Amino acid sequence: DTARFTLDPAFTVGEVNPRIFGSFVEHLGRCVYTGIFEPDHPTADDSGLRQDVLDLVRELGVTAIRYPGGNFVSGYRWEDSVGPVEDRPRRLDLAWRTTESNRFGLSEYIGFLKKIGPQAEPMMAVNLGTRGVAEAIELQEYANHPSGTALADLRRAHGDKDPFGIRLWCLGNEMDGPWQTGHKTAEEYGRIAAETARAMRQIDPSVELVACGSSGQSMETFAEWEATVLKETYDLVDYISLHAYYEPHDGDLDSFLASAVDMESFIENVVATCDHVGARLKSKKKINLSFDEWNVWYMSGTEAKVGDLDWPEAPRLLEDNYSVTDAVVFGSLLIALLRHADRVTVACLAQLVNVIAPIMTEPGGPAWRQTTFFPFAQASRYGRGEVLDVRVDSPTYDTRKYGETDLLHATAVRAEDGSVTVFAVNRGRTEPLPLHVALNGLDLTRVVEHSALSDADPDARNTLDAPERVTPHAVDGTTLQDGTLTAVLEPLSWNVIRMS
Ligand code: AHR
Numbered sequence: 404d405t406a407r408f409t410l411d412p413a414f415t416v417g418e419v420n421p422r423i424f425g426s427f428v429e430h431l432g433r434c435v436y437t438g439i440f441e442p443d444h445p446t447a448d449d450s451g452l453r454q455d456v457l458d459l460v461r462e463l464g465v466t467a468i469r470y471p472g473g474n475f476v477s478g479y480r481w482e483d484s485v486g487p488v489e490d491r492p493r494r495l496d497l498a499w500r501t502t503e504s505n506r507f508g509l510s511e512y513i514g515f516l517k518k519i520g521p522q523a524e525p526m527m528a529v530n531l532g533t534r535g536v537a538e539a540i541e542l543q544e545y546a547n548h549p550s551g552t553a554l555a556d557l558r559r560a561h562g563d564k565d566p567f568g569i570r571l572w573c574l575g576n577e578m579d580g581p582w583q584t585g586h587k588t589a590e591e592y593g594r595i596a597a598e599t600a601r602a603m604r605q606i607d608p609s610v611e612l613v614a615c616g617s618s619g620q621s622m623e624t625f626a627e628w629e630a631t632v633l634k635e636t637y638d639l640v641d642y643i644s645l646h647a648y649y650e651p652h653d654g655d656l657d658s659f660l661a662s663a664v665d666m667e668s669f670i671e672n673v674v675a676t677c678d679h680v681g682a683r684l685k686s687k688k689k690i691n692l693s694f695d696e697w698n699v700w701y702m703s704g705t706e707a708k709v710g711d712l713d714w715p716e717a718p719r720l721l722e723d724n725y726s727v728t729d730a731v732v733f734g735s736l737l738i739a740l741l742r743h744a745d746r747v748t749v750a751c752l753a754q755l756v757n758v759i760a761p762i763m764t765e766p767g768g769p770a771w772r773q774t775t776f777f778p779f780a781q782a783s784r785y786g787r788g789e790v791l792d793v794r795v796d797s798p799t800y801d802t803r804k805y806g807e808t809d810l811l812h813a814t815a816v817r818a819e820d821g822s823v824t825v826f827a828v829n830r831g832r833t834e835p836l837p838l839h840v841a842l843n844g845l846d847l848t849r850v851v852e853h854s855a856l857s858d859a860d861p862d863a864r865n866t867l868d869a870p871e872r873v874t875p876h877a878v879d880g881t882t883l884q885d886g887t888l889t890a891v892l893e894p895l896s897w898n899v900i901r902m903s
Contacts, residue, residue, distance in 0.1 A: 404798050404837065405838065406839075406892075407839045407840070407841070408794060408813065408840055409794075409843060415817075416742065416790040417790060418744065419788060422571075423741070423749065423750045424465060425526065425749060426752045426753075427468065427469040427755060428469070428515075428754060428756070429474075429476075429758065431472070432719060432720030432757060433764070434758040434760070435507045435717070437717055438756035438760075438764055439453060439457075439460075440507045441453050441766065443767070444766075450514050455764075463779055464784055465519070465755065465779075465783070467523075467525075468515075468524070468526060468751075468755065469527075469751045472576055475498050475503075476528040476532070476575070478496060478530070478584050480538075481509060481538065483503075485558070486557075493505065499712070501717070502715065509546065510561065510562070510563050513525065525568075525570075526572075526751070527542075528575065529572060531574055531587075531592070531595055531599060531615075533584055533585045536595070536599045543610075546558070570609070570611050571613070572613065573693075574615060575592070577646065578592040579617050579624055580618045589631035593635030596639075597636045600614075600636060601639055611641045612642070613640065613641070613693045614636050614640040614644065616643040616673060620665065625672075629643055630676055630679065633676070634684075637681065642692060642748070644693045644695050645692055646695065646753075647665070647696070648698055649732060650703065655803050656832065657800065658802045658803050658804035660728070661802045662699075663735040665804075666739040674692065689746075692743070692746050692748070694751070695749060697751070697753060698733070698736075698754075699723070700721070708720070722763070724865075725775045726774060726861065727774055727856065727860070727861045727863050728862065730775045731857075731861075735828045737779065738812050738814045739812075741826065744790045762776065768867070769867070771865055771870035772865060773865055777856050777874065785826075787816065787818060788816045788819055791816070793813050795812075797810050798810050810831045810836055811829065811836060821845075821903070823845060823847060827892060827898045827900070829893065829894060829896050831894055832895050837890075838888070838892055841886065841887055848883065850881050850900065851903050852901045853878040853890060853900045854899045855893055855898045878893070881900060
């Protein structure tokens with residue numbers, strides 16, 4: 404009943420692209436308003452950004468930040484979001500039945516990224532729901548062209564002398580979903596995505612473009628959608644997107660804990676589909692994966708709540724409060740992404756603040772870390788380098804959804820300085836899991852740290868009243884001797900074991 408694997412630097416998956424630690428800010432609920440932006444807040448700076456939130460965003464270690472949606476982008480008029488704030492129109496946001504004030508817009512988003520620091524990168528979505536090629540290239544010209552054209556000079560007149568330099572662009576959002584404003588068939592979307600990509604590349608051939616894949620592996624059109632879209636866009640785009648959210652169904656926690664089994668199969672199926680299209684086109688090019696929405700989300704019921712709304716501004720929506728169990732599943736999803744770092748080169752945790760988020764805020768009050776904050780921050784901090792190929796030999800447990808499943812889910816990343824970090828989850832809810840890792844050809848002599856997130860109460864959470872109820876703790880007794888790492892993973896735990 405011991406789980407085992409071997410680490411050997413000769414066997415690797417690939418280099419981690421820092422963009423895998425991306426996140427997502429949508430005009431949805433309180434992600435923007437009273438989340439990152441609250442001019443009246445005691446910590447707000449002169450641009451209305453909450454400093455307490457900025458500090459936590461930096462600590463979280465996010466890189467690319469996707470914006471402005473999500474479903475919101477399919478009705479987005481970028482022109483509404485620029486220029487003098489007092490002139491910006493209020494609009495209906497059909498996606499979330501709310502009113503958008505446009506007090507926070509494109510320039511404020513770029514300002515927010517700059518305040519985070521150089522690790523933050525824009526990832527801008529264009530509207531291919533209610534709009535098309537013309538508006539996409541107008542936005543690109545406004546954002547990226549230096550000067551001397553009507554739109555570039557308009558940006559300058561609005562106070563942004565320097566171009567925004569947005570390299571990474573999403574061609575719409577979840578266009579396969581019937582809920583999407585301006586939803587399209589794969590053929591329709593493939594065509595508009597191809598023509599938008601072609602035009603955007605005419606402005607700047609170096610942009611990196613993400614075509615919409617499926618909103619989930621369970622979509623009826625899954626795989627056929629990707630194949631059709633890529634047939635039209637293969638030479639014009641760099642990435643195809645994947646979205647996945649997980650929650651327990653009918654109280655089935657064992658399957659919920661194995662959610663990464665679905666995530667890994669989703670990734671592998673999309674890779675197979677991309678490579679199939681590439682093979683048919685006799686192309687040497689590989690399409691990479693942008694897993695630009697992923698998380699635990701207690702989605703059931705959201706639709707009904709949104710349907711009841713009467714166009715409020717920044718209501719409390721999708722404010723899931725995450726437990727220790729949720730954080731362990733979340734950590735396992737991070738492990739799934741790292742295990743596929745060769746092809747998943749962009750990923751965005753959906754979302755950043757208040758809306759299914761690792762950071763929560765109270766209007767006028769504090770900001771705090773949810774349980775899911777910790778796995779993300781640790782993975783972003785220690786998960787940079789080369790992913791080693793981890794093939795586990797693990798005791799198993801039975802799940803309703805996925806059958807017999809490994810209790811251990813793990814990956815390992817070797818940093819440039821030769822140190823290695825193991826990220827591991829014990830999916831077992833009651834028993835500790837002994838772990839032996841054989842270290843071949845690695846110059847490692849000591850365990851720097853074994854940190855775990857687990858709790859006697861797996862339902863424990865951080866809240867406004869108890870913002871630090873759950874934090875990672877140090878685990879004693881983990882050793883490295885004669886080329887073997889020996890550890891015990893607590894029941895239902897996320898673990899970070901650092902060796903140097
Ligand atoms: O992240 C919340 C929503 O989930 C996004 O707006 C949409 O793209 C997805 O369905």
